[in-house]
Amino acid sequence: MVFMKINRLNQVYASVLIDAVYQMKNYPITLVSNVIAPFSVLILIILVSHGQLLSISIEGALITAMISSGVTLQIDLSHIKNDFKLQDMLISSPTTAFTYTLGMAMAALVNALPALTVLTILSFLFIRTNVVGLLTVLTVLALIFAFSVALGFMLSTFSTDIQQNRAFVSILTVILATIAPIYYPITYIPASIRDIAYLSPATYAAEIAQNAIGDLKLSASDLTIDWIVLIAICGVLFIIAIKKSHWSDP
Amino acid sequence: MEDLLECKNLTKQYGNALPALQNVSLSIKTKGIFALLGRNGAGKTTLIRILATELKQSSGSASINGMDTSNDAKKIREQIAVMPQEARLVPWLTPRQTIYSYLLYRGFSRSEAASKVAGALARLELGKYENTLNRHLSGGVKRRVLLTMILATEAKILFVDEPTTGLDPVIRADLWGKLNELKKTHFIFLTTHYLEEAERLADMIGILENGKLLGLGTLDQLRSIVKYQYSIRIMQGTTPDIETRIGEVIKSADGSTQIFTTETDAEEISKKLVREKKRFSIYPISLEDIFYYLVRKPIEEDTIHNPIGKNGVHED
Structure with missing residues (x-):
């Protein structure tokens, strides 16, 4: 009996091919x-705000691109599981x-790359920040991507049709x-219903x-709380996703 | 000699529903085609999914090449390939891309995968479709591509769940030809509810009904379960003396009557029906007759119609 050497990297590559490269080709x-x-809301906000929210909107579109990756992943995974039995x-x-x-997560990222490229160019043109700010934004994007992908995968395993x-x-x-103030500061939401926005991890991001x-001034304590909540939500979701997702039927 | 495939008292229960499988035991030692026959909901897919390590049994055990499906699933998965029931091709891929990607998932290097794709496509005569989008392929070609996917893996144990369901007779016959070729080098576990498919392809046949294995053996061995050698189907009803002279008379809802009978009685009944100008057909007992004979009979607990050995063990 001969057991073959499994190339794990190529297994990852296969998903990227099926769900991104071949699809776009x-x-x-x-x-x-x-x-x-990601540009529909971005353009709308820029127009309505007369360009006042340009930098926030671009940064919001980046976060939306990451969230969309998870949502798209959930759709694609469910489709492949339920409709093709792959x-x-x-x-x-x-x-x-x-x-x-x-x-599949990498495929979602590859699918988001065209939009991310355009948004990155816009960011360099219209957002002024330092290296720390850039790293912060990248970390936030990575966390929100991980969150949405984990959520997308978990939900896809429960979806049957x-x-x-x-x-x-x-x-x-x-x-x-929707409930998260991604394209505008949270201060734009009336104080009476602002707490609802905090139900979404995207708000902290x-x-x-x-x-x-530099478009919002947070106190050190608020910033710390935002980081703790965002990381905690991502961590908890990862644990839930690992424990509750059904790769195969029980 | 180690069993290629073995099940011991395999049971699967989904919640509080009736068991999908009940104490299924069988053993197969050689390559070829094993056809598992059963009606919709008989438990065929459940059995195939347990053997293919997709599903855990509630009790009992199953092994492939001596490896336990629960404990050695990872090793088994390197040696098997599965074409699930209702499997469909991803429409935005071509056959070449479909098979290539699947081989990468199987863990092959890119160069190995690329070279295997060409060979597999040629083997199932799919070369001219290799760059056509899957959504443009006909139903028969799609099934052939699915079959090529698992064939290209070089796994020697293939699980094929109802591969010809919904295909027209010509395409079905074409796929049978391919499966007949493959069985020379592979072990194919095939589920079907087409009796003709099992009759034409299988070296061994199992009959599953309500999660129980009612019969197991070669076609000839299964024939011995039914004590009669001939089946007569009368289109316009029977005469009373025919009904009383033999034991197995089945009246169908469509008004026809089927009689299982011995060779001697078959001749006598035929003559009588000819004299009475009845419309009828007569033929040796077929798999269809065996199937209906077994499925119709009340099932006794732990009873298996197995003419070839104890506990469903096939001694080849």
Whole structure:
């Protein structure tokens, strides 16, 4: 009996090919969609604010791109699992849940790359910050990406059909993108309902990022709390995702 | 000799529902095609998913090449490949991209995967479709691509769950040809509810009903379960003396009557039906007859119609 040497890196690469590279190559419309996706709200906010919220909006669009990666991942994973049964073929293969999920997360990132490239160029043009600010924003983006990917993977394992999928997408969008002040400072939300925004982890991410680029002044204690809450939420979600996700049926 | 595949008292219970599998025991020692027959909901997919390490059994055990499906799942997964029921190709990929990606998932290097894709596509005569988007392929070609995916892995144990369901007879016959080729070098665990498929392809057949294995053996061995050699189907009802002279008469809802009978009686009944100008057909007992015979009979606890050995063990 001969056991082959498994190339784990190629398992990750396979997901990137299927869910990003081949998709954009064979369906170029997805490339166009990936480029323009984060710009709808960005343009709207810039127009309505007469350019006042330009830098916050760009930074908000970056956060949205990361959140969208998780939402898209959830849709794609559910689609591949429920409609194509590819996940069943992978469970009974040398692929592991970790390499598959990592690969799909990388695919989500590759899908977001066109938009991220444009947003990065805009950031360099319109956002003034120092190295610490830049690193802070990158860390926040990485955390929110990890959060949305873990959430997307976990929800996909529970989703059994397209209706559930839609429901999950709606809930995710509301929690992560709608109630959080991503494109504007939290002070724009009336004080009486401001606490609702803090139900979303994206709010803490946005506050930290807005503070880093100088568009929001947070006290040291508020900033510390934001970091603690954001990291804690990501950590807890990761643990829940690992424990509760169903890679295969029980 | 080590069993290629073995199940011992395999049971699967989903919640409080009736068990999907009940004490299924079987053993297969050689390559070829093992066809698991059963109606929708009989438990075929549950069994295949347990053997393919996708699902845990509630009790009992299963092993492949001596490796336990629960404890040695990782090792087993390197040696098996599965084509699930209702598997569909990702529409935005081409067959080449589909197979290449799947081989990368299997852990092959990029160069190995690339070289295997070409060979596998040629083997199943898919070369001319290799760069066509999957969504443009016909149903039959799609199934062949799925089959090529698992074939390209070089796994010698293939699980194929209802591969021809929904295909037209011509495409089905084409796939049967491919499977017949493959069985010379592979062990194929095939589930189907097409009796003809099992009859044409299988070296060994299992019959599953309500989670219980009712019969196991070669077609000839299964024939011996039914004590009659011939089946007569009468289209317009029977005469009373025919009904009383033999034991196995089944009346169908469509008004036809089926009689299982011995060779001697078959000849006599035929003559009588000819004299009475009845419309009827007569043929040796087929797998379909065996299937209906077994499925119709009340199932006794822990009873298996196994003409080839104790506990469903196939001694090849």
